[in-house]
Amino acid sequence: MQKPSLPKGTRDFGPVQMARRTYILDTIKETFQLFGYQQIETPAMENLSTLTGKYGDEGDQLLFKILNSGDFSKDVSAADLEKGSGAILNKVSEKGLRYDLTVPFARYVVMNRNELTFPFKRYQIQPVWRADRPQKGRYREFYQCDADVVGTDSLVCEAEIVLMIRRVFTKLGLKDYSIKLNNRKILTGIAEAIGEAGKEGPLCVAIDKLDKIGWEKVKEELLQRGFEESSLDKLAPLVSLGSDFAEKIEFLKEFLKDSQTGLKGVEELEQVFGILSKMGENLDNIDFDIMLARGLSYYTGAIFEVKVHGVSIGSVSGGGRYDNLTGVFGLPGVSGVGFSFGVDRLYDVLDELKAFPAETHSGTRLLLTYFDQKGFEYALSLLNLFRNAGIKTEIYPNQVKIQKQFEFANKKEIPYVGICGEEEISTGKISVKDMVSGEQVKLSIKEAIGKIL
RNA sequence: GUGAUUGUAGCUCAGCUGGUUAGAGCGCUGGUUUGUGGAUCCAGAGGUCGCCGGUUCGAACCCGGUCUUUCACCCCA
Numbered sequence: 001m002q003k004p005s006l007p008k009g010t011r012d013f014g015p016v017q018m019a020r021r022t023y024i025l026d027t028i029k030e031t032f033q034l035f036g037y038q039q040i041e042t043p044a045m046e047n048l049s050t051l052t053g054k055y056g057d058e059g060d061q062l063l064f065k066i067l068n069s070g071d072f073s074k075d076v077s078a079a080d081l082e083k084g085s086g087a088i089l090n091k092v093s094e095k096g097l098r099y100d101l102t103v104p105f106a107r108y109v110v111m112n113r114n115e116l117t118f119p120f121k122r123y124q125i126q127p128v129w130r131a132d133r134p135q136k137g138r139y140r141e142f143y144q145c146d147a148d149v150v151g152t153d154s155l156v157c158e159a160e161i162v163l164m165i166r167r168v169f170t171k172l173g174l175k176d177y178s179i180k181l182n183n184r185k186i187l188t189g190i191a192e193a194i195g196e197a198g199k200e201g202p203l204c205v206a207i208d209k210l211d212k213i214g215w216e217k218v219k220e221e222l223l224q225r226g227f228e229e230s231s232l233d234k235l236a237p238l239v240s241l242g243s244d245f246a247e248k249i250e251f252l253k254e255f256l257k258d259s260q261t262g263l264k265g266v267e268e269l270e271q272v273f274g275i276l277s278k279m280g281e282n283l284d285n286i287d288f289d290i291m292l293a294r295g296l297s298y299y300t301g302a303i304f305e306v307k308v309h310g311v312s313i314g315s316v317s318g319g320g321r322y323d324n325l326t327g328v329f330g331l332p333g334v335s336g337v338g339f340s341f342g343v344d345r346l347y348d349v350l351d352e353l354k355a356f357p358a359e360t361h362s363g364t365r366l367l368l369t370y371f372d373q374k375g376f377e378y379a380l381s382l383l384n385l386f387r388n389a390g391i392k393t394e395i396y397p398n399q400v401k402i403q404k405q406f407e408f409a410n411k412k413e414i415p416y417v418g419i420c421g422e423e424e425i426s427t428g429k430i431s432v433k434d435m436v437s438g439e440q441v442k443l444s445i446k447e448a449i450g451k452i453l
Numbered sequence: 454g455u456g457a458u459u460g461u462a463g464c465u466c467a468g469c470u471g472g473u474u475a476g477a478g479c480g481c482u483g484g485u486u487u488g489u490g491g492a493u494c495c496a497g498a499g500g501u502c503g504c505c506g507g508u509u510c511g512a513a514c515c516c517g518g519u520c521u522u523u524c525a526c527c528c529c530a
Binding site (some may be wrong): 313 | 487490504
């Protein structure tokens with residue numbers, strides 16, 4: 001007999017964890033629906049050709065590939081083996097597990113373009129898999145909760161994303177967090193303004209580490225990546241910018257005055273704020289972070305990232321605007337914007353903050369107990385009466401000592417125990433014991449239902 | 454993928470520089486209570502010391518490999 005174990009980076013979820021996960025998921029789901037998003041699901045596996053090349057070289061490495069069924073090595077020659085794993089991959093595997101929900105969604109939109117009504121708002125809550133090295137808040141199997149709208153470039157969508165994030169966080173009782181907001185065009189503009197046009201990619205990667213490693217180290221890294229000393233001097237004033245919104249915007253308008261794209265980015269951001277204020281909303285929890293980058297290369301406009309303060313978990317949500325997501329699948333010119341909640345990380349955050357509400361009354365309310373065969377049969381006859389009244393009721397299935405049955409109720413934190421003995425049977429009643437207070441009263445079935453409901 | 458780190462009873466951990474039958478708390482099982490749980494008391498069960506191999510008279514402890522945990526880098530929810 002071998003000891004069973006789980007694959008690296010995967011977890012089981014017990015009853016308590018599942019109750020908490022559904023609490024988070026229901027909150028998110030309800031919010032998405034409130035904003036008019038419709039749910040879809042896509043298969044766990046996609047054709048490898050759908051997935052590869054969408055996440056960069058790093059991403060391709062992290063894809064879980066599925067071995068072909070049957071004799072998977074029949075097409076592999078000795079010469080292929082010589083060339084290494086790259087040469088045999090497409091001969092042994094043609095499917096892979098989904099890496100995120102955005103790419104499968106893009107595929108879905110392209111395949112169903114004639115049936116969909118645009119702008120199309122969909123949400124999707126499913127697990128994704130990454131062959132990453134597990135760490136705190138990082139798993140190989142985890143859930144994403146995506147909401148995207150495609151077929152419109154309206155900035156109302158951006159504003160609504162902010163509102164959805166805020167609503168979910170409020171419902172979950174989280175107050176100390178910030179929705180970091182930036183615009184890819186501003187980053188492009190900054191690269192242009194400092195004389196390093198087109199290099200916003202490496203610029204972002206390095207600058208993203210500012211909090212962690214400091215300006216000096218960031219400078220070092222940028223020099224290594226081929227940035228000019230003079231460019232970095234121009235960049236310096238941005239790094240030390242204050243936190244005031246208006247101040248930042250004014251500064252950027254001046255700083256980016258020669259960059260069409262950059263100014264467009266600033267304008268878009270202002271518009272999002274404008275829409276929020278027309279909706280009667282404030283800018284609470286919003287943090288315009290000029291240095292927010294985010295890795296995914298397909299973002300072209302707004303970018304979001306949400307961090308909860310005072311916890312060791314990384315970002316719990318992120319997203320952005322993409323102008324041409326479906327282009328690779330042959331449908332160009334479809335703009336979209338979307339974001340995603342990481343349930344597993346939200347769980348870790350709530351856990352760390354001890355912010356889960358006390359156990360809800362989702363479990364059994366009443367356990368019917370008895371002493372002997374007669375009582376057992378009496379209890380059986382009562383089961384449906386309680387259940388039909390809407391009370392979650394169970395009976396201890398094996399005839400054991402009544403102590404056992406009480407212990408069972410105690411461990412499962414069942415609040416009421418109904419006792420079926422001689423006296424109760426002869427009077428057609430039931431003794432109901434409140435397991436918290438210890439009080440016990442003999443009641444008619446009707447009265448019992450009234451008490452427990 | 455690179456560099457570290459962890460692994461002893463169901464859980465949390467002891468186990469001194471390698472030396473005889475590996476311990477504790479909690480939990481679990483049974484009893485104290487033959488119509489009653491959560492508290493007390495009594496008794497008991499449970500471990501191939503992650504796995505494989507090596508060094509040694511002798512390994513939980515030393516060495517190598519492997520898996521797993523956690524962490525940094527990379528990247529990300």
